[in-house]
Structures are given as structure tokens and as C-alpha cells.
Amino acid sequence: xxxxxxxxxxxxxxxxxxxxxxxxxxxxxxxxxxxxxxxxxxxxxxxxxxxxxxxxxxxxxxxxxxxxxxxxxxxxxxxxxxxxxxxxxxxxxxxxxxxxxxxxxxxxxxxxxxxxxxxxxxxxxxxxxxxxxxxxxxxxxxxxxxxxxxxxxxxxxxxxxxxxxxxxxxxxxxxxxxxxxxxxxxxxxxxxxxxxxxxxxxxxxxxxxxxxxxxxxxxxxxxxxxxxxxxxxxxxxxxxxxxxxxxxxxxxxxxxxxxxxxxxxxxxxxxxxxxxxxxxxxxxxxxxxxxxxxxxxxxxxxxxxxxxxxxxxxxxxxxxxxxxxxxxxxxxxxxxxxxxxxxxxxxxxxxxxxxxxxxxxxxxxxxxxxxxxxxxxxxxxxxxxxxxxxxxxxxxxxxxxxxxxxxxxxxxxxxxxxxxxxxxxxxxxxxxxxxxxxxxxxxxx
Amino acid sequence: xxxxxxxxxxxxxxxxxxxxxxxxxxxxxxxxxxxxxxxxxxxxxxxxxxxxxxxxxxxxxxxxxxxxxxxxxxxxxxxxxxxxxxxxxxxxxxxxxxxxxxxxxxxxxxxxxxxxxxxxxxxxxxxxxxxxxxxxxxxxxxxxxxxxxxxxxxxxxxxxxxxxxxxxxxxxxxxxxxxxxxxxxxxxxxxxxxxxxxxxxxxxxxxxxxxxxxxxxxxxxxxxxxxxxxxxxxxxxxxxxxxxxxxxxxxxxxxxxxxxxxxxxxxxxxxxxxxxxxxxxxxxxxxxxxxxxxxxxxxxxxxxxxxxxxxxxxxxxxxxxxxxxxxxxxxxxxxxxxxxxxxxxxxxxxxxxxxxxxxxxxxxxxxxxxxxxxxxxxxx
Numbered sequence: 001x002x003x004x005x006x007x008x009x010x011x012x013x014x015x016x017x018x019x020x021x022x023x024x025x026x027x028x029x030x031x032x033x034x035x036x037x038x039x040x041x042x043x044x045x046x047x048x049x050x051x052x053x054x055x056x057x058x059x060x061x062x063x064x065x066x067x068x069x070x071x072x073x074x075x076x077x078x079x080x081x082x083x084x085x086x087x088x089x090x091x092x093x094x095x096x097x098x099x100x101x102x103x104x105x106x107x108x109x110x111x112x113x114x115x116x117x118x119x120x121x122x123x124x125x126x127x128x129x130x131x132x133x134x135x136x137x138x139x140x141x142x143x144x145x146x147x148x149x150x151x152x153x154x155x156x157x158x159x160x161x162x163x164x165x166x167x168x169x170x171x172x173x174x175x176x177x178x179x180x181x182x183x184x185x186x187x188x189x190x191x192x193x194x195x196x197x198x199x200x201x202x203x204x205x206x207x208x209x210x211x212x213x214x215x216x217x218x219x220x221x222x223x224x225x226x227x228x229x230x231x232x233x234x235x236x237x238x239x240x241x242x243x244x245x246x247x248x249x250x251x252x253x254x255x256x257x258x259x260x261x262x263x264x265x266x267x268x269x270x271x272x273x274x275x276x277x278x279x280x281x282x283x284x285x286x287x288x289x290x291x292x293x294x295x296x297x298x299x300x301x302x303x304x305x306x307x308x309x310x311x312x313x314x315x316x317x318x319x320x321x322x323x324x325x326x327x328x329x330x331x332x333x334x335x336x337x338x339x340x341x342x343x344x345x346x347x348x349x350x351x352x353x354x355x356x357x358x359x360x361x362x363x364x365x366x367x368x369x370x371x372x373x374x375x376x377x378x379x380x381x382x383x384x385x386x387x388x389x390x391x392x393x394x395x396x397x398x399x400x401x402x403x404x405x406x407x408x409x410x411x412x413x414x415x416x417x418x419x420x421x422x423x424x425x426x427x428x429x430x431x432x433x434x435x436x437x438x439x440x441x442x443x444x445x
Numbered sequence: 446x447x448x449x450x451x452x453x454x455x456x457x458x459x460x461x462x463x464x465x466x467x468x469x470x471x472x473x474x475x476x477x478x479x480x481x482x483x484x485x486x487x488x489x490x491x492x493x494x495x496x497x498x499x500x501x502x503x504x505x506x507x508x509x510x511x512x513x514x515x516x517x518x519x520x521x522x523x524x525x526x527x528x529x530x531x532x533x534x535x536x537x538x539x540x541x542x543x544x545x546x547x548x549x550x551x552x553x554x555x556x557x558x559x560x561x562x563x564x565x566x567x568x569x570x571x572x573x574x575x576x577x578x579x580x581x582x583x584x585x586x587x588x589x590x591x592x593x594x595x596x597x598x599x600x601x602x603x604x605x606x607x608x609x610x611x612x613x614x615x616x617x618x619x620x621x622x623x624x625x626x627x628x629x630x631x632x633x634x635x636x637x638x639x640x641x642x643x644x645x646x647x648x649x650x651x652x653x654x655x656x657x658x659x660x661x662x663x664x665x666x667x668x669x670x671x672x673x674x675x676x677x678x679x680x681x682x683x684x685x686x687x688x689x690x691x692x693x694x695x696x697x698x699x700x701x702x703x704x705x706x707x708x709x710x711x712x713x714x715x716x717x718x719x720x721x722x723x724x725x726x727x728x729x730x731x732x733x734x735x736x737x738x739x740x741x742x743x744x745x746x747x748x749x750x751x752x753x754x755x756x757x758x759x760x761x762x763x764x765x766x767x768x769x770x771x772x773x774x775x776x777x778x779x780x781x782x783x784x785x786x787x788x789x790x791x792x793x794x795x796x797x798x799x800x801x802x803x804x805x806x807x808x809x810x811x812x813x814x815x816x817x818x819x820x821x822x823x824x825x
Binding site: 275278279280282283286294295296297298299302307309313314316317318319322326329 | 707778779790793796797801803804805808
């Protein structure tokens with residue numbers, strides 16, 4: 001699959017038609033999508049109709065948009081007009097259909113992009129694994145015996161497999177950046193609430209964001225501009241720093257080596273109390289998620305995915321005073337981080353702490369102890385969400401090996417700097433997407 | 446709210462002692478002849494004054510602030526204006542022939558009244574419930590009561606004989622003594638609302654003084670007509686028993702509804718307290734406006750008994766909820782044992798089934814470790 005901006009350019013110039021792109025995409029999804037357990041619904045009729053509209057605009061000499069004819073998918077928690085918004089749960093499988101598209105989908109449609117599928121996720125976005133009781137476990141295209149990460153695992157796997165050029169996910173504590181890291185993609189968590197959340201099923205509103213998965217920094221820049229409705233402009237020297245302390249523990253040595261190679265002489269910022277920040281994020285997420293679903297849990301707890309259900313119930317039972325304490329700590333921590341960042345534009349940190357764990361043994365090593373991947377893959381992303389800072393997960397360039405990702409963390413509203421720095425690293429071939437086709441199956445990195 | 450808590454202990458309401466004193470005075474020294482006419486006129490004016498003050502006190506802003514929780518308000522209003530009257534009719538039907546019909550009329554009348562405002566909010570606050578929703582629910586109940594209670598009285602209390610309500614008397618009473626002063630008071634709220642809100646203590650004395658005057662007038666007329674030859678200690682005991690049954694049924698039903706609807710603890714408390722109350726402050730003057738003077742005394746007797754009973758029970762329940770809330774919130778303690786988890790679940794309207802318990806225990810253990818890290822303990 002080509003990059004989104006290449007497809008759009010080809011459609012706008014008339015070298016290919018949106019209908020041809022969509023038919024090829026639908027055929028690819030039908031032929032190869034099944035094994036990944038990434039797609040929950042294919043929207044063939046809608047996609048064909050929208051493709052015809054794009055082709056008609058091109059034929060009439062109109063502006064078909066920066067994403068003309070580009071197919072994409074969305075995580076199963078975006079409102080899609082005429083379909084129930086399930087949030088990955090069988091509880092909402094028969095919910096009344098959404099009466100309008102989510103705002104992000106509307107903006108992409110206006111830019112010419114064509115929605116072709118909804119994609120698998122952890123139920124209610126609660127997890128880092130995309131182990132879904134209703135649809136099954138999403139597979140990593142680089143090794144189908146491994147997890148794709150979560151909770152936006154379907155959105156990541158389908159792009160990593162080359163079946164869609166981009167997709168949308170949501171990131172509350174790392175649900176875009178973790179799967180991007182495990183499947184070797186670019187994945188963005190924007191500055192908190194900077195991209196439209198209207199029509200997106202919530203999880204924990206203190207941290208919820210939507211973000212794209214792409215195969216290049218240029219695509220990420222283009223899609224962010226469409227979603228944000230503004231140009232990603234910045235200039236001047238970029239001041240880089242490395243995040244130290246807890247961010248350099250529980251990471252693959254190659255991630256640390258890459259960070260040190262990218263900015264060898266840069267400042268090493270020691271962020272204190274990372275563990276406290278992550279714990280506070282855990283508590284806020286648990287309480288907000290539990291509160292959101294409390295009424296449904298009291299009505300019919302057995303309709304929930306058992307793993308999600310018990311986590312949500314536990315969150316609903318936490319004392320309010322603990323939640324208030326966590327929120328107070330969040331404010332203090334955010335102020336301290338902004339102070340520490342000083343005048344740096346980019347902070348480097350690992351994304352997921354390791355390569356994708358296997359589906360048969362979904363555990364990872366944290367502080368020398370095997371812990372559930374579903375809960376702990378976000379060890380480095382969760383503290384960043386806690387601050388609301390933007391963070392772009394980028395894939396280390398390592399063709400033929402299981403993917404590893406880094407986070408480029410920016411200042412509030414500093415996405416443009418992240419895109420520019422990612423483009424620079426891409427040119428230096430330090431980061432970049434590697435094809436999953438022919439990747440070795442089951443061999444460890 | 447601590448002061449309110451102290452005002453509402455498990456004891457006799459001091460105002461009830463005043464009421465009993467006034468009933469006693471009316472029994473021994475009833476107003477007769479021209480004095481009765483003067484007291485009657487003063488009582489009529491007091492009723493109009495009371496509703497003028499009710500109108501001026503009603504804050505639409507307070508209603509709007511808590512109005513988002515419409516499902517809860519529907520439940521509270523349903524309890525006040527559907528469940529209560531239905532149970533009232535049932536009790537009247539089941540006990541007709543056994544109990545004095547005029548006393549039964551009084552019992553039915555109390556079931557048609559709006560909820561109390563002040564004590565509903567105070568008890569909700571003590572119990573750790575959703576105070577904003579309680580303010581909205583109780584105020585809404587009172588506002589609707591101005592219209593609904595007379596309508597329900599008109600519809601349900603045409604029972605003939607001494608309990609009959611003449612429709613002309615009803616319409617005139619509503620218009621002159623309830624609606625006009627209430628609307629006038631509320632329209633003048635922009636001008637006098639600030640004064641009303643900042644002089645609540647003085648106005649409460651005016652409120653209560655007016656009620657005592659209405660009660661004196663009503664019981665004077667009733668005594669002259671021989672109320673105490675008609676109502677004996679046995680009747681009062683029967684009334685107490687019937688009132689207790691009524692209150693227990695309403696509270697039990699509301700508790701069940703809160704569980705079935707999965708209401709969080711704070712909202713369940715609102716339903717329990719606002720949905721089970723009946724307003725003496727509204728009920729006494731309304732009776733004065735709606736019923737013939739000679740009947741008012743006996744009609745409000747059940748309300749006075751019910752009033753004290755509801756204060757007893759709600760004070761006990763509010764203290765219990767308060768202790769439970771303090772236990773839950775104490776130092777942010779996370780429930781870890783199955784018993785504590787079950788209790789914490791019950792407190793937020795979330796039953797924990799056997800199938801969920803092991804997973805919930807494990808997740809709370811994980812969250813407890815995170816809580817320790819947050820508080821500066823060992824990192825997770």
C-alpha cells in the first residue's frame with residue numbers, strides 16, 4: 001500500500017480513480033484481512049458511494065482534497081452514521097445507530113478520505129493488547145503469533161499489514177503509541193483535546209484523545225492538518241533532550257542506544273516521580289472508566305468482557321478521595337514537567353518497553369517480574385498522557401526484525417516540531433516503516 | 446451542615462411540641478363566635494402569606510442547577526405523586542369501615558402532598574447524598590405541588606359525607622389563597638429574593654407562626670364541633686401504625702427502585718429522602734385553603750403524626766448513611782476483603798456477583814499498589 005499522500009496525488013491528477021483505489025482496497029481486505037482479526041465491519045457500499053463522489057469532483061475539475069480517494073479505517077468507538085457504536089463490546093452491538101459521523105470522520109471526508117472499515121479494539125479501550133471477547137485477538141502482521149498491542153490494535157495491524165494507508169485510533173494512556181510501537185508505525189497522541197473528540201465513545205475523559213496511524217511522517221503531518229483544521233508550521237532550531245530516570249529502565253537496549261545515537265550530547269532530563277505519575281494515571285483512568293460504566297455494570301455485568309468488567313468494577317469501587325488526590329498530583333506533576341522541559345522542543349523516550357509479546361504468553365518483564373502485557377505495555381506512554389503533552393510514536397528502522405518504537409514528546413501544541421523532527425530522522429534512516437510482508441514468523445528479535 | 450445534623454437528631458422535633466401545645470390550647474380554649482371569625486380571617490391571611498413566601502423562596506436557578514439528573518427527578522416525583530397516592534388509596538380501601546372516615550381522608554390527603562424542601566436537603570447532606578439534585582428535586586416537587594396537590598385532592602377525595610370537598614370551595618381556595626400569593630411572591634423574587642434568602646431565620650419564624658395560627662384556627666373549629674368525642678387514643682394509635690406502614694412501604698419501594706436502576710449511592714440517597722417525605726409546611730395551609738374550616742383539624746392530624754415519624758426514621762437512616770460514607774472515605778481506603786468489596790459495591794448500587802469477585806479482588810489489589818505508590822510508597 002502506498003502512502004496516503006501518494007494515493008491522493010494520483011487520484012487528484014487523474015492517474016488513477018478513487019473507485020479503483022477503493023475496489024483494490026476492499027479486495028485486499030477481503031483476501032488478507034481475516035487472519036489479522038483486525039476488521040470488525042467493512043463498509044463497502046458507503047466507500048464505493050464516497051469514491052464515486054470524489055471521482056465526480058475530480059472529473060468536474062474541483063478540488064477533491066488533500067486526501068482524495070484515500071481509504072482508511074476507524075477504531076470501533078467512532079460514531080459512523082447508520083451503525084451502532086459498539087466500543088468493542090457486545091453490550092452495544094444492538095444499540096441505536098449513530099445519527100451522524102464523528103467529527104473526525106466528517107473532517108476526513110471533507111478532505112476526500114474514504115472510510116472503508118471499523119477496526120478491532122480492547123473492549124471500551126481498556127487494555128494494551130486488543131484481546132477482545134467478541135471479535136478475538138488482533139494479530140501482529142510482523143508475526144501473527146504475537147499481539148498487535150492495544151487498545152487500538154485493529155487500527156495498527158491493518159495499516160502495518162499494508163491493507164490501509166492510515167487509520168484512526170484513540171489514545172487514553174498509550175492506546176495509539178503502544179500498538180504503533182509493536183507494529184512499526186507512526187502513531188500520534190496529540191496535545192490533550194486538540195483533535196476533535198465529538199462522536200467518540202469515551203473511556204477516561206481526563207486523558208482521552210484521538211490519533212492517526214500512518215506509514216510516514218509526511219502522512220502524519222497531512223492527516224493531522226486535516227483533523228486539526230490548521231497547518232503544521234514551525235521553524236528554527238529544534239532543541240532536543242532525552243528523558244532519563246524511569247524512562248531508561250524497562251526498555252529494550254536498542255531503544256536506549258537509538259535515543260543516545262539521535263541526540264548524543266543532549267541534556268538528560270531526570271523526571272522525578274514517574275512511578276507516582278503512572279499510578280495516579282492508573283487510578284484516574286480506573287475511576288473515570290468505572291464511573292462511566294457503573295449503571296451498565298449494575299444492570300448486566302455478565303454482558304461485559306470478563307477481563308474488562310472486573311477492572312471497571314474495581315475502578316467504580318475506589319474512594320473518591322483517592323481520585324481527588326490523583327487529580328491534584330496530576331496538576332503538580334504537569335507544572336513540574338513543564339518547568340523541567342524548559343526551552344526544549346523534543347523529548348526522546350521509549351514507546352512500548354519491548355517488542356510485541358506472544359499471544360500464548362501475553363506477559364512482559366517489568367522490574368525483573370513478568371506482568372500482564374494488557375496492563376503494563378503502557379509503562380512509558382502513561383506518564384506522558386498524564387501531562388497532556390503531544391507524543392508521536394515513531395518506528396526504529398530495523399527491517400526484518402520485530403518493530404520497536406520511540407516517543408518524540410513535544411511541548412503543548414508543539415506537534416509541528418514533532419513532524420519536522422520525525423522527517424529529519426526518516427531522512428537519516430534512523431526511523432522508518434519496514435514491510436511486514438515476509439517478516440519472520442515467531443523468531444524473537 | 447454539621448449544625449443541621451445537630452438540629453435533626455433522633456428526638457422529638459421542637460416544632461412538633463409547639464404544634465401539640467397549640468392543639469392543647471385550642472382544645473382547652475377554642476376560639477368561639479366572633480373570636481373564631483377573627484382567628485379564621487387571620488388564618489386565611491396567614492395561609493396567603495405563607496404561599497407568598499413559598500413563591501418568593503423558590504429559586505428557579507436551584508432547580509436548573511440540578512436538573513440534568515432528570516431520571517432521578519422523575520423517580521422522586523413518581524414516588525411523591527404516584528406511589529404515595531396509590532398506597533394511600535390502597536390503605537383507605539383496606540381499612541374503610543374500621544377507621545374514622547375523616548381520619549382516613551386525612552391519611553389520603555397527606556399522600557397527595559409535595560415533598561419537604563428543608564429536611565429533605567438537610568438529611569441528604571448529612572447522609573452524603575447528591576445535595577444539588579436534592580435541592581432540585583425537592584424544589585420541583587414543591588412547585589408542582591401547588592398545582593398537583595389540589596388537582597389530586599379534587600380527583601381522589603370526593604368520598605362523600607364529612608370528607609367531601611366542595612368543588613367551589615376548592616377552586617376559590619386554590620385561586621385566592623395558594624396560586625395568587627404564590628405567583629405574586631415568585632414574580633417579586635427579583636426584588637425581594639435577596640432579602641428573603643438573607644433573612645431565612647426571621648422568615649422561618651413567620652412561617653412557623655403562620656402554621657401555628659392555622660392549626661389553632663383549625664383545631665378551635667374542630668373542638669367546637671367535638672373532635673375529641675370523635676377521635677380517641679385508639680384512633681391515634683391506628684393512625685401511627687398506618688403511617689408507619691405507609692412510610693416503610695414507600696422507603697422499601699424506593700430502595701428497590703434505586704437498586705434496580707443502578708443509581709449511584711449519592712442519588713439513591715436523594716430518592717430515599719426526597720421521595721419519602723411529605724411537607725407539613727405545605728400541607729397545613731393547603732388544608733386550610735382546601736377543606737371546610739371544621740374539617741381542617743382532623744384532616745391534618747394524620748399529617749402531624751406522619752411528620753414526626755418521617756423525621757425519626759430519616760434521622761436514623763441519615764446517621765447510618767453518614768457512618769457508612771465515612772467508613773468508605775476514611776483515608777481513601779480501598780476495599781480488599783470480599784466483605785468490604787460487597788459493602789462498597791452496595792454503597793454505590795453495584796452488586797458484585799460471585800463470578801466477578803476474584804477478578805475484582807485482583808484488580809483492587811493492583812490498584813491498592815498504585816495507591817501506595819501515589820501516596821509516596823514503593824513504586825509499582
